[in-house]
Amino acid sequence: LFFFMGMSLQAQDKPSSDFEQFNDQLKNEYFSIGGLLQTIGDYQFERVTGENGFSVGNARLQVYGEFDNKFGYQLQTNFVSSTALLDANMYYNVTPNFSVKAGLFKSPFSYEYLTGAAATDFVNRSSVVNQLAPKRQVGLQMQGKVADGKFKYTAGMFNGNGFGTNANDDDKFLYTARIETNSEIGDNSNNTFIMGLNASYEESDNPTSGAGLLSQLEGEQLLLGADTRISYQKMMLAGEFIYSTINADAGWKYNPYGYYVTGGYFVTPKTQLLARWDYFEGDFIGASSESIVGGVNIFPTDFSEVQLNYIYPVDQGADFSQIQLNLQIAL
Amino acid sequence: LFFFMGMSLQAQDKPSSDFEQFNDQLKNEYFSIGGLLQTIGDYQFERVTGENGFSVGNARLQVYGEFDNKFGYQLQTNFVSSTALLDANMYYNVTPNFSVKAGLFKSPFSYEYLTGAAATDFVNRSSVVNQLAPKRQVGLQMQGKVADGKFKYTAGMFNGNGFGTNANDDDKFLYTARIETNSEIGDNSNNTFIMGLNASYEESDNPTSGAGLLSQLEGEQLLLGADTRISYQKMMLAGEFIYSTINADAGWKYNPYGYYVTGGYFVTPKTQLLARWDYFEGDFIGASSESIVGGVNIFPTDFSEVQLNYIYPVDQGADFSQIQLNLQIAL
Amino acid sequence: LFFFMGMSLQAQDKPSSDFEQFNDQLKNEYFSIGGLLQTIGDYQFERVTGENGFSVGNARLQVYGEFDNKFGYQLQTNFVSSTALLDANMYYNVTPNFSVKAGLFKSPFSYEYLTGAAATDFVNRSSVVNQLAPKRQVGLQMQGKVADGKFKYTAGMFNGNGFGTNANDDDKFLYTARIETNSEIGDNSNNTFIMGLNASYEESDNPTSGAGLLSQLEGEQLLLGADTRISYQKMMLAGEFIYSTINADAGWKYNPYGYYVTGGYFVTPKTQLLARWDYFEGDFIGASSESIVGGVNIFPTDFSEVQLNYIYPVDQGADFSQIQLNLQIAL
Numbered sequence: 001l002f003f004f005m006g007m008s009l010q011a012q013d014k015p016s017s018d019f020e021q022f023n024d025q026l027k028n029e030y031f032s033i034g035g036l037l038q039t040i041g042d043y044q045f046e047r048v049t050g051e052n053g054f055s056v057g058n059a060r061l062q063v064y065g066e067f068d069n070k071f072g073y074q075l076q077t078n079f080v081s082s083t084a085l086l087d088a089n090m091y092y093n094v095t096p097n098f099s100v101k102a103g104l105f106k107s108p109f110s111y112e113y114l115t116g117a118a119a120t121d122f123v124n125r126s127s128v129v130n131q132l133a134p135k136r137q138v139g140l141q142m143q144g145k146v147a148d149g150k151f152k153y154t155a156g157m158f159n160g161n162g163f164g165t166n167a168n169d170d171d172k173f174l175y176t177a178r179i180e181t182n183s184e185i186g187d188n189s190n191n192t193f194i195m196g197l198n199a200s201y202e203e204s205d206n207p208t209s210g211a212g213l214l215s216q217l218e219g220e221q222l223l224l225g226a227d228t229r230i231s232y233q234k235m236m237l238a239g240e241f242i243y244s245t246i247n248a249d250a251g252w253k254y255n256p257y258g259y260y261v262t263g264g265y266f267v268t269p270k271t272q273l274l275a276r277w278d279y280f281e282g283d284f285i286g287a288s289s290e291s292i293v294g295g296v297n298i299f300p301t302d303f304s305e306v307q308l309n310y311i312y313p314v315d316q317g318a319d320f321s322q323i324q325l326n327l328q329i330a331l
Numbered sequence: 332l333f334f335f336m337g338m339s340l341q342a343q344d345k346p347s348s349d350f351e352q353f354n355d356q357l358k359n360e361y362f363s364i365g366g367l368l369q370t371i372g373d374y375q376f377e378r379v380t381g382e383n384g385f386s387v388g389n390a391r392l393q394v395y396g397e398f399d400n401k402f403g404y405q406l407q408t409n410f411v412s413s414t415a416l417l418d419a420n421m422y423y424n425v426t427p428n429f430s431v432k433a434g435l436f437k438s439p440f441s442y443e444y445l446t447g448a449a450a451t452d453f454v455n456r457s458s459v460v461n462q463l464a465p466k467r468q469v470g471l472q473m474q475g476k477v478a479d480g481k482f483k484y485t486a487g488m489f490n491g492n493g494f495g496t497n498a499n500d501d502d503k504f505l506y507t508a509r510i511e512t513n514s515e516i517g518d519n520s521n522n523t524f525i526m527g528l529n530a531s532y533e534e535s536d537n538p539t540s541g542a543g544l545l546s547q548l549e550g551e552q553l554l555l556g557a558d559t560r561i562s563y564q565k566m567m568l569a570g571e572f573i574y575s576t577i578n579a580d581a582g583w584k585y586n587p588y589g590y591y592v593t594g595g596y597f598v599t600p601k602t603q604l605l606a607r608w609d610y611f612e613g614d615f616i617g618a619s620s621e622s623i624v625g626g627v628n629i630f631p632t633d634f635s636e637v638q639l640n641y642i643y644p645v646d647q648g649a650d651f652s653q654i655q656l657n658l659q660i661a662l
Numbered sequence: 663l664f665f666f667m668g669m670s671l672q673a674q675d676k677p678s679s680d681f682e683q684f685n686d687q688l689k690n691e692y693f694s695i696g697g698l699l700q701t702i703g704d705y706q707f708e709r710v711t712g713e714n715g716f717s718v719g720n721a722r723l724q725v726y727g728e729f730d731n732k733f734g735y736q737l738q739t740n741f742v743s744s745t746a747l748l749d750a751n752m753y754y755n756v757t758p759n760f761s762v763k764a765g766l767f768k769s770p771f772s773y774e775y776l777t778g779a780a781a782t783d784f785v786n787r788s789s790v791v792n793q794l795a796p797k798r799q800v801g802l803q804m805q806g807k808v809a810d811g812k813f814k815y816t817a818g819m820f821n822g823n824g825f826g827t828n829a830n831d832d833d834k835f836l837y838t839a840r841i842e843t844n845s846e847i848g849d850n851s852n853n854t855f856i857m858g859l860n861a862s863y864e865e866s867d868n869p870t871s872g873a874g875l876l877s878q879l880e881g882e883q884l885l886l887g888a889d890t891r892i893s894y895q896k897m898m899l900a901g902e903f904i905y906s907t908i909n910a911d912a913g914w915k916y917n918p919y920g921y922y923v924t925g926g927y928f929v930t931p932k933t934q935l936l937a938r939w940d941y942f943e944g945d946f947i948g949a950s951s952e953s954i955v956g957g958v959n960i961f962p963t964d965f966s967e968v969q970l971n972y973i974y975p976v977d978q979g980a981d982f983s984q985i986q987l988n989l990q991i992a993l
Contacts, residue, residue: 018691022692037735039752138384167385398963469715469716499716
């Protein structure tokens with residue numbers, strides 16, 4: 001009896017921040033609420049597309065949880081879109097090291113794409129990931145860990161046409177797989193080395209849907225990708241390469257591909273400087289681009305971030321430089 | 332003083348499952364959160380409409396509650412649709428046995444339609460209910476109980492054109508009423524006998540809206556229905572019949588009607604086998620169909636369900652058989 | 663130790679209403695849930711536009727909070743619309759008397775518009791506010807207080823085309839500012855005198871967007887407004903005037919303007935009678951109107967309200983009178 005009283009009173013004695021109280025109250029194993037708000041400011045010296053001004057980058061709300069380490073669920077919305085649904089899935093942990101998942105969720109391809117919108121290095125993801133990754137899909141997935149969690153594998157079967165129509169549009173499927181290895185550098189859990197290999201194959205009989213650039217024609221697409229991310233003390237180094245082979249039923253063949261290399265350094269505990277080389281070759285089916293992105297990420301608190309990006313398009317020249325500002329609260 | 336201390340400490344002593352904790356925390360009289368996630372797999376041997384593949388059956392979130400047994404409210408969304416609103420209503424308990432309700436909610440017609448999506452016997456509702464029931468409407472309703480709750484009545488007045496435009500489209504209304512009797516079989520509250528009678532009348536001056544099949548022309552519709560459901564030990568028997576009389580202003584008269592008969596049996600405490608005869612006669616204004624549906628419902632936990640259905644279309648033949656799988660989490 | 667025990671037990675001793683418990687549990691400084699449900703009944707003797715019937719006035723849900731008096735956020739949705747987003751913003755309190763805000767929110771113009779939908783005097787806002795106020799916008803704002811909070815100022819820069827496209831549509835901005843003074847009458851905090859001055863300037867290069875009536879053409883608009891609200895014992899007196907100067911690029915100039923004067927009186931603690939003179943001169947670019955609105959507001963509880971309005975259109979005659987009923991639950 002005294003034990004519980006002691007605990008309870010101790011808890012009330014300790015002063016804690018509002019954010020700690022938020023986490024205590026709204027992040028339980030079986031039910032958590034999450035949110036992401038982003039306000040974007042966008043300015044380009046010589047505007048090419050769109051206009052200078054403001055936008056709501058994200059207005060997300062999600063609930064998720066896991067019951068007794070067995071059944072899990074996630075429902076996430078982004079209210080900036082007319083169809084607000086982002087994620088609607090459930091999973092079952094068959095063993096602690098093997099799970100199956102069903103519903104709408106991110107198909108397992110690309111480290112940067114699988115990184116949550118609140119935690120990306122820059123305001124926008126890289127060109128190659130935006131143009132080629134298969135993104136959110138409706139389907140089934142299995143995932144597991146081997147060798148004490150050092151290796152993770154994920155493989156899934158999906159409709160291949162995103163959420164849009166909320167049904168398969170062509171009786172053909174998208175198959176995606178990813179292997180990831182995650183190791184500590186020198187017994188320090190803050191120093192990590194991550195490497196991933198991604199593969200995806202899709203046939204599409206519908207000329208207006210399909211993952212990535214396959215959404216433009218009927219045919220088949222093979223995607224191969226590799227990514228890595230090294231965090232060592234204040235330093236971060238990351239890179240990703242994706243290569244696509246599209247065989248159109250009409251006879252044409254396309255090989256769009258691209259990559260990015262990113263370096264980052266924490267100049268203070270709450271300020272990170274970043275630079276990225278961002279390259280994409282569209283091979284007549286996508287828009288090619290080549291740019292250098294400089295960034296500053298400032299983290300005033302655990303739940304807030306200010307991102308300032310300067311994008312220099314190497315292929316177009318300094319007049320077409322773009323500045324992006326992201327004000328963010330992520331709960 | 333000691334009394335409260337004791338209670339509180341006892342509660343902390345008892346170990347409970349995550350789902351019990353979820354209910355403790357998120358289901359209060361005055362505020363509850365509910366959710367429903369369904370992932371559907373759909374396969375037809377000779378596909379007629381649509382394609383084989385996956386879909387998100389439901390991605391629902393709702394909040395509801397009742398203040399001091401007097402004022403109640405419900406707000407429910409389904410994010411698979413672009414307009415996510417399903418229910419938005421409030422009610423007032425004038426007496427414990429008589430209430431009035433206003434807003435958007437299920438109009439009182441058909442036992443199967445009034446059964447929540449998480450608790451239907453099969454993956455989809457019956458043809459006759461899908462085609463004829465007036466479904467969710469905006470309007471007013473009164474409901475009450477007599478004879479110690481053994482008889483319930485509900486009657487409402489609605490726009491008659493669903494939620495779509497969120498306003499009446501033709502200055503004409505839909506009137507719906509239902510009487511239900513609910514009795515125990517032999518003093519055991521698990522053995523119940525439910526019987527309901529439904530009636531609905533609507534005039535529509537708008538050729539593209541109106542409840543059920545009246546949405547196809549200007550005119551008036553009278554709907555009459557009867558339903559029953561008997562649960563006795565491991566057995567369940569249910570049936571429903573709906574008959575429609577549509578008088579088109581253009582002079583034609585239609586009498587679409589249909590029914591289903593369902594039997595179920597719990598072969599284990601968590602596994603139910605089901606069979607249904609599903610019949611609908613469209614009378615030139617709706618699509619006729621006749622099928623046998625076999626089903627297995629598995630309940631791994633109180634909040635999860637797996638439904639597997641095999642649909643044999645008697646009128647088309649085995650080649651057009653369809654298999655539906657529903658993976659569900661309902662909170 | 664005893665202090666905390668005492669507090670906790672005392673709290674458990676006091677019986678409290680469900681609504682007090684709701685507020686205890688769901689309204690914290692760092693995270694609050696709010697909701698607004700309205701069911702509207704609308705009847706016009708000689709119908710001009712629309713039809714007599716019911717509608718869902720609002721089906722809103724919001725979350726909001728403030729961390730350690732520094733970072734605040736708000737996310738509000740209204741599910742009656744296909745794009746449900748109403749508010750998505752964050753703010754930072756630089757000092758207790760000065761804040762900056764970013765995202766989607768109400769631009770600071772007009773007392774009645776800045777009054778929440780749950781607390782307006784009548785079922786609908788006045789014609790002049792509906793037609794001229796710049797309403798919700800995406801952008802940045804600063805706000806502050808001087809003279810012990812007696813004077814408040816707010817100034818913002820916005821895209822000027824509402825949320826719709828979630829981006830600026832023309833590289834031009836809307837600038838809005840408001841000054842407000844708030845004083846007690848005779849040392850009683852229930853007796854207050856509020857006065858506000860509003861100004862707004864916008865250039866628009868897009869013929870189909872822009873704030874208020876500027877959404878109909880390319881050009882510039884200057885809005886000037888003044889409002890006041892006096893609450894003294896059971897009495898309330900309020901008024902607002904807005905004057906617009908629109909210079910179309912095509913050469914034309916328009917001066918739509920309007921005003922309302924409202925008086926209210928609580929005949930019982932829970933029943934308020936209201937009358938409004940509502941005038942709007944559209945000057946060939948908006949629809950002119952002149953009407954008298956009578957209203958009864960009944961507050962059965964702190965969270966519920968019934969509003970009954972009778973609108974007499976002075977310019978059209980009694981045959982075109984309209985009756986509006988609002989049933990509301992606001993949490």
